[in-house]
Amino acid sequence: MTDDRLLSNIMADDGKALVIAMDHGRTGGVTPGIERPDEVFDKVFGSGADALMASFGILKHYRPLLAGHVPTILRVDGGISLYQRDWLDYDDWRLMYSVDDALALGARGVIVMTFIGSGSELETLQITAQVAAEAARVGLPVVSEALPVKCERIPDPLDADAMAGAARLAFEHGADVIKNYYTGSVESYRKVIESCPIPMLIAGGIASGSSRAVLQSVKDAMEAGAKGVVMGRNVWQHPDPAGMTRALAAIIHGNASVDEAVTEVAEPAAGR
Numbered sequence: 259m260t261d262d263r264l265l266s267n268i269m270a271d272d273g274k275a276l277v278i279a280m281d282h283g284r285t286g287g288v289t290p291g292i293e294r295p296d297e298v299f300d301k302v303f304g305s306g307a308d309a310l311m312a313s314f315g316i317l318k319h320y321r322p323l324l325a326g327h328v329p330t331i332l333r334v335d336g337g338i339s340l341y342q343r344d345w346l347d348y349d350d351w352r353l354m355y356s357v358d359d360a361l362a363l364g365a366r367g368v369i370v371m372t373f374i375g376s377g378s379e380l381e382t383l384q385i386t387a388q389v390a391a392e393a394a395r396v397g398l399p400v401v402s403e404a405l406p407v408k409c410e411r412i413p414d415p416l417d418a419d420a421m422a423g424a425a426r427l428a429f430e431h432g433a434d435v436i437k438n439y440y441t442g443s444v445e446s447y448r449k450v451i452e453s454c455p456i457p458m459l460i461a462g463g464i465a466s467g468s469s470r471a472v473l474q475s476v477k478d479a480m481e482a483g484a485k486g487v488v489m490g491r492n493v494w495q496h497p498d499p500a501g502m503t504r505a506l507a508a509i510i511h512g513n514a515s516v517d518e519a520v521t522e523v524a525e526p527a528a529g530r
């Protein structure tokens with residue numbers, strides 16, 4: 259049974275969450291849209307964001323600005339940069355910071371990767387377990403970004419069975435919340451949801467050119483039983499980050515339709 263008091267650190271009173279992800283520079287270096295994190299904060303914090311998930315550097319340097327706004331979640335693990343390997347193509351992964359480091363920055367939760375099927379699977383399972391044990395002692399929730407990775411035994415990482423297996427493994431190693439990819443249909447993602455007794459938040463994925471498509475995926479995931487999203491590029495690379503935040507919040511917390519939510523978003527003029 260999920261500890262609601264623990265989850266209230268990073269989720270809203272209704273047990274759902276719109277988390278803004280800003281840890282992309284940790285692997286990608288310069289990332290368009292978050293060159294100035296404070297400018298993103300100004301647009302999303304008053305528009306319905308429930309929490310911020312970010313790197314140590316962002317939480318350290320912007321701690322005075324973040325205090326008193328929304329709860330923060332620290333990414334405590336990491337690997338090599340995209341200058342060496344593509345995303346998910348990892349055979350090595352490390353614990354970079356401790357739960358104590360998260361507490362020192364005022365974080366209300368921590369997040370780790372759990373790669374299933376990759377060369378770094380055992381390392382990420384060990385990190386998930388270690389962080390979960392440390393976090394349990396101090397009352398911090400652990401989010402696991404539990405992702406199946408394409409390999410001989412996982413030909414399709416978006417297959418519901420593969421996604422469900424990754425989520426369950428992260429849960430068994432101590433995660434309190436799962437972040438993963440939407441599998442493309444309400445029926446398939448419901449299978450993932452039903453495989454695991456802790457809340458699931460879908461990842462935003464690569465930036466989309468269609469606000470409606472992003473919102474439809476979120477609406478479908480919520481219908482399947484998701485508890486919200488952890489979204490980055492589809493918010494702060496959007497021409498209207500504040501409007502996109504409001505639209506996501508309307509679906510997640512207000513059960514708005516996609517037609518209702520998309521009216522919150524100002525789309526760029528044609529040809530611009």
